[in-house]
Amino acid sequence: MSDLKAFAAEVREWLEANCPEEMRKPITGDKDLCWGGRNWEFQSDAQKVWLDRMVAKGWTVPTWPKEYGGAGLSRAEEIILKKEMARIGARSPLSSFGIWMLGPALLKFGTEEQKLEHLPPVARGEIRWCQGYSEPSAGSDLASLATKCEDKGDHFMVNGQKVWTSYADKADWIFCLVRTDNTGKKHHGISFVLFDMETPGVEARPIKLISGRSPFCETFFEDVRVEKKNLVGTRDRGWDVAKYLLTHEREMIGGQGQLEGQGRPLHEIAAGSLGIEDGKLADPMLRSKVAEAEIDDWAFSLTVSRKLAEAKAGASLGADSSMLKYYGTELNKRKYELMMDATGHDGLEWESDRSNDGKLARSWLRTKGNSIEGGTSEVQLNIISKHILQLPGA
Amino acid sequence: MALVLNEDEVMLRDTAEGFFAEKAPIKALRSLRDERDETGFDRGLWAEMAEMGFTGVVIDEDHGGVDMGFMAAGLIAEQMGRNLSASPFLSTAILAATAIREGGTDEQKSEWLPKIAGGEAIIALALDEGPKHHPAGTSATAEKSGNGFKLSGAKAMVVDGHVADALIIAARTSGDEGDAEGISLFIVDPKSKGVSTERTIMVDSRNAARIDLDDVEVSGDALLGSLDDGMAVLGKVLNAGRAAVAAELLGAGSQAFESTVSYIKERKQFGSIIGEFQALQHRASHLYSEMEIARSAVMGALTALDNNDPKAELYCAMAKAKLGSVAKLASQEGVQMHGGVGMTDEYDIGLFMKRIRVLQELFGDAHYHMNQFALANRF
Known part of the structure; x- marks a missing residue:
């Protein structure tokens, strides 16, 4: 334990000295996140300095091995780092699908050459990745995907369309599920390939959502050339990679409510809007729902740390990532519904400065996607039924 | 907060799991119910729980306990929940043990804690009075009387109160109903004059009691914790x-x-x-x-x-x-x-x-x- 204590002291000291003040302020919206990539424009000098310093320590990807840009920290050390960052309110230096999703998949399924080529630029925030999974006819039923990938001898050629590709219009590279064989069962014949979004034949068109924002794209591929060295894992067995990566995506989405939870607690928002009478929130019906949601939120965050600690002790998170994703996203939707209830007419404003351009209303609408993306709640319940409860026919 | 069981806790959980499944399974509760057992639990089981150290789980070693803490107590309670095992674990090993450990004088601790740990005494907490849990609503009173006190009032849902060797009674020594202050705790012999106990068999075939206190005289050293600050x-x-x-x-x-x-x-x-x-x-x-x-x-x-x-x-x-x-x-x-x-x-x-x-x-x-x-x- 003394090693960990020494590590905690070292981390604390380093963060105090190196985390710019500006990077210790609460995140107020997407604009405060640093996504990196070829075309990234830093919001401020502080954002750049913070990223550079964390990259130099290997702390954008603390548990990755040093040769891939990480710091080789143990899970226990990573938890300490996160706690120390949280203690001073330090922002994450880099938001990245490369870190959250591609990285774990490459570390498990990639060749040494692929890891050395792709992981360090992810760790440094130089290459921004997007995920090509869903298709117009392959949503919840992802394995029925049809984007065609033909073997052209020394390279592959990809034709087809993806949808819900997050930030495809801003990404540098894509990790993409394609069909290399359509003669067998649908889970067979899928392959996992990587290619540059600047390759001729790639086009990304943003989709406008009910929130008025466009974080997702439709992405089209016409005779896109993909190098053979960019096939990850075994050809036709990409579903294994896809499933593994999805568990990481689910953990990430399930944890989103937690990140946002760093903002004002629900009861403060409600109290600010409705007022306190005799020490109690003025609307007694809403008050009990707020208390219930906050209790669930607390117990849920304990569950996230419990499950991670169990995984650290050697147990695999496995299908429990579906439980966390299901519960976390449904809870997040419930919290936003209550925020809308609590703020009433004020929460409905869409364009005013007063409402920060309808921030709450837009966020409320955005949360509706939480229980759809990365596998709908219904799909997560199917996974729990099948893999945890082992119910017949699930 | 690390929510992973350590090796000792895993061992305890496994032990408790086997113990209750074997010694106090659901069918044991059924026979207690069907035979209208007078105690409502098996005293033999309670003695075995004492041998296992379960009764002294939150009692320190100087007083005969194993002092394994609340996580351990929770693991035992969880297994009892799984098997619907009837025992005075909650009333005695948790509530009374904690009350005396936290509020007791040296004499009170020496008198009661070893008996709890040894499975020799059953002690019930007499707190609630109305249909809902409401500690500050305590209206039973304890008036100064000579060197001691005189208790009056009515208690309900006193878990295991029908077989208790001692009662820990919450009564008001000052203040008004609804005040958290002004409540004091007393350790009372249920055989004292003025205590009448009605066994209440509950919907789960477990037992509690309604207890009436009619000018029950207790000595000054019956007080558990500080006067007026029982809370x-x-x-x-x-x-x-x-x-x-x-x-x-x-x-x-x-x-x-x-x-x-x-x-x-x-x-x-x-x-x-x-x-x-x-x-x-x-x-x-x-x-x-x-x-x-x-x-x-x-x-x-x-x-x-x-x-x-x-x-x-x-x-x-x-x-x-x-x-x-x-x-x-x-x-x-x-x-x-x-x-x-x-x-x-x-x-x-x-x-x-x-x-x-x-x-x-x-x-x-x-x-x-x-x-x-x-x-x-x-x-």
Whole structure:
């Protein structure tokens, strides 16, 4: 334990000295996140300095091995780092699908050459990745995907369309599920390939959502050339990679409510809007729902740390990532519904400065996607039924 | 907060699991009920629990206990919940042991703690009076009388009060009904003049008592903790009780859930195993998720108690609120998914529904604790 204590002291000291003040302020919206990539424009000098310093320590990807840009920290050390960052309110230096999703998949399924080529630029925030999974006819039923990938001898050629590709219009590279064989069962014949979004034949068109924002794209591929060295894992067995990566995506989405939870607690928002009478929130019906949601939120965050600690002790998170994703996203939707209830007419404003351009209303609408993306709640319940409860026919 | 069991705790859990499944399974509760047993639990079992060290789980070694802490106590309670094992564990090993450990004088500790740890004394907490848990609503009084006190009032839902060797009675020594201040605790011999006890058999076939106090004379050294500040001790007792009840709810809820999942894997209708129907699969999977969240709430509360966390009270309120709702859901879904047989006495699921309903109510239901949670957060 003394090693960990020494590590905690070292981390604390380093963060105090190196985390710019500006990077210790609460995140107020997407604009405060640093996504990196070829075309990234830093919001401020502080954002750049913070990223550079964390990259130099290997702390954008603390548990990755040093040769891939990480710091080789143990899970226990990573938890300490996160706690120390949280203690001073330090922002994450880099938001990245490369870190959250591609990285774990490459570390498990990639060749040494692929890891050395792709992981360090992810760790440094130089290459921004997007995920090509869903298709117009392959949503919840992802394995029925049809984007065609033909073997052209020394390279592959990809034709087809993806949808819900997050930030495809801003990404540098894509990790993409394609069909290399359509003669067998649908889970067979899928392959996992990587290619540059600047390759001729790639086009990304943003989709406008009910929130008025466009974080997702439709992405089209016409005779896109993909190098053979960019096939990850075994050809036709990409579903294994896809499933593994999805568990990481689910953990990430399930944890989103937690990140946002760093903002004002629900009861403060409600109290600010409705007022306190005799020490109690003025609307007694809403008050009990707020208390219930906050209790669930607390117990849920304990569950996230419990499950991670169990995984650290050697147990695999496995299908429990579906439980966390299901519960976390449904809870997040419930919290936003209550925020809308609590703020009433004020929460409905869409364009005013007063409402920060309808921030709450837009966020409320955005949360509706939480229980759809990365596998709908219904799909997560199917996974729990099948893999945890082992119910017949699930 | 690390919510992973250590090696000792895993060993204890496994031991308790085997112990209660063998010595106090559900059929033992059925025979206690059907034979209208006078005690309502098996004193032989209680003696064996003492040999195992369970009775002294939160008592220090100097007083004959094993001092394993609240997480350990919760693991024992959880297994009792799984098996619907009847014993005075909650009343005596948790509530009374905590009360005397926290508030007792050296003499009181020496007198009672070894007896609790040894399984030789059963002690019941006489706190609530009305239909709902409401400690500040204590209206029973203790008036100064000579060197001692004279107690009057009426208590209800005194768990194990029908067989107690001693009662810990909350009575008002100053202030008005509704005040948290002005309440004092007394250790009282139930055979004292003026104490009348009515055994109340509850819906779960477990026992409590209604106790009337009519000018019951006690000596000055019956006082447990400080005069007028019984709440200081009572607060810790209730935290421990709520966490232990939440742990028992976790056990009962888990068992109800698991046996329901087993049932829907066997029962056939429309030519199919009913567990194949998505309508049931999704409800079962939702319940699985809630049970996992509930387990964390319980472990969080028990850990907070062991760590003397300044937010322990809030943790216990959170756990009791969460388990009150989730275990109830498990029992309701359990009966519904069992269908007609869920309504029969022959199947165990109904027994779980009954026990869970009682545990939900003890020391504050979900609404009570949601309110406490809100007040503590100033809303």
